[in-house]
Amino acid sequence: MRAVVRRAAALGVAVAALVLAACSGTRFEPPEVQGAPLMVAVDGKPLLLVLTKQEERRVSRTGGGRNNSSTERRDTLFHFDLRAYEPATATPLWRARLVTFNDPKAATAARSTRIVGSATSGALLGQEDDRVWLQIAESPLAVAARDGAVRVDAAAIEAANPELAGRLPSEARFYGFxxxxxVQAADARRWVLRGPALQAQPWVPGARPAPPAPLKANGMPKVVPTRPGGDVPVRMAVIDGRRIGLYAPNEAAAAANDPFGDRLAYPYSILDEGAASRRSFWTVQTAPVQRFDERYEHIRRLEPVAGSAVFLRGRFLKQLPGEDVLAASNPDGVFVWHSSRMDDAGRLSLTRLDTRLQPLWTAELPMSESGTANPVRYWLLDNRVVVMGQWRREIEHQVSRQPHLVSIALDDGALVAHNLALEPTDQRDPTKVPPRHAGASAAGD
Structure with a gap:
């Protein structure tokens, strides 16, 4: 497959020259985001990079002269592009075509080329100084963070490191950042490539000191509840000096069942009813407990907050990185993520509340709730939250998944959104997109 990546650019040019001379039709599928978007810094300014894969289908016809005979040909190509955005305004800046997969034998007169690259994927790995490492299929690449120009490929790595010649892994899972x-080479040795010279150095995973195990008063280790995998929603916060929980009734009852203090010490262990949970605010009352030689705090009871708003799948906006709740100021308060509906037609929303837990504004995003394959990701930049995710919609019994980039002002909820699926298919001019306006997606809702 690496040989296909190395030849992809040349093959794409050859196919274009052959097909476009008599091209009768071209269709592009919506771009698919590959892996996690990456927020990088260029000249000290944030830049959001997104790796996408886009399928192109071409139908061409030749002939049709005096004998009225013609030949129809079908080609399928998969383009991998690196797209850059100004995150605060959700504005596309540039796009770089990195690799195109197609049938290596496409230059023949076959009526239908083989489909090559449909199962291929890629991922952004991380930023190193002025370049960004990524992988497409099993091939590593380094590109300029400024404009996406390819700086390093597999051939350059092997040329700079004879010990890696012929030993680069044939599976993407053996690369990291x-x-x-x-790189974990084919002989199982691990290397790291840093600096402009690309010199491989032996790599050993950095030691992560394990947190000290909590102990009981008698010196025995305390059993800590297992933390769920993935992003754990935060549903408890201190607001204006009060401990406030955001729970459905069954979740609140489970939180109040806290004889050993685990629900207070490890809030992630509280029952989570998921997408169908109708959550409102509760005042969390705690009290000290003396059990033999141990003394600890536990949740004594929860009291519903009168007139509390109800949020479907509500949870607090977090201060990243970490698990602390992001506090609002001028006026003080908090932010809550929630859903507009519990089914797959639901949209992600963000509401700001004051210290009396009264909503100040709500912004509904043109994207669906987090999913396992394509979770919603967000960043906090200069009093704005920048969000990337997919909007899943069913249109005429067909499911459409369109990636959106959204920027929300945290002071007043003003929203701008950009639909990546509406960017032009010609990567030479990615900024010519339909005009956007505040409060709506470029999809032309």
């Missing part, structure tokens, strides 16, 4: 490209 640690302030440079991490």
């Amino acid at each position: 640690d302030r440079g490209l991490v």
Whole structure:
């Protein structure tokens, strides 16, 4: 497959020259986001990079002269592009075509080329100084963070490191990132490539000191509840000096069942009813407990907040990185993520509340709730939250998944959104997109 990546650009040019001379039709599928978007810094300014894969289908016809005979040909191509955005305004800046997959034998007169690259994927790995490491299929690449120009490919890595010649892994899972490209070679040795010279150095995973195990008063280790995998919603916060929980009734009852203090010490262990949970605010009352030689705080009871708003799948906006709740100021308060509906037609929303837990504004985003394959991701930049996710919609019994980039002002909820699926298919001019306006997606809702 690496040989296909190395030849992809040349093959794409050859196919274009052959097909476009008599091209009768071209269709592009919506771009698919590959892996996690990456927020990088260029000249000290944030830049959001997104790796996408887009399928192109071409139908061409030749002939049709005096004998009225013609030949129809069908080609399928898969383009991998690196797209850059100004995150605060959700504005596309540039796009770089990195690789195109197609049938290596496409230059023949076959009526239908083989489909090559449909199962291929890619991922952004991380930023190292002025370049960004990524992988497409099993091939590593480094590109300029400024404009996406390819700086390093597999051939350059092998040329700079004879010990890696012929030993680069044939599976993407053997690549990683640690302030440079991490490679586990085919002989199982681990290397890291850092700096402009690309010199491979032996790599050892950094030691992560394990947190000290909590102990009981008698010196025995305390059993800590297992933390769920993935992003854990935060549903408890201190607001204006009060401990406030955001729970459905069954979740609140489970939180109040806290004889050993685990629900207070480890809030992630409280029952989570998921997408169908109708959550409102509760005052969390705590009290000390003396049990033999141990003394600890536990949740004594929860009291519903009168007149509390109800949020479907509500949870607090977090201060990233970490698990602390993001506090609002001028006026003080908090932010809550929630859903507009519990089914797959629901949209992600963000509401700001004051210290009396009264909503000040709500912004409904043109994207669906988090999913396992394509979770919603967000960043906090200069009093704005920048969000990337997919909007899943069913249109005429067909499911459409369109990636959206959204920027929300945290002071007043003003929203701008950009639909990546509406960018022009010609990567030479990605900024010519339909005009956007505040409060709506470029999809032309």
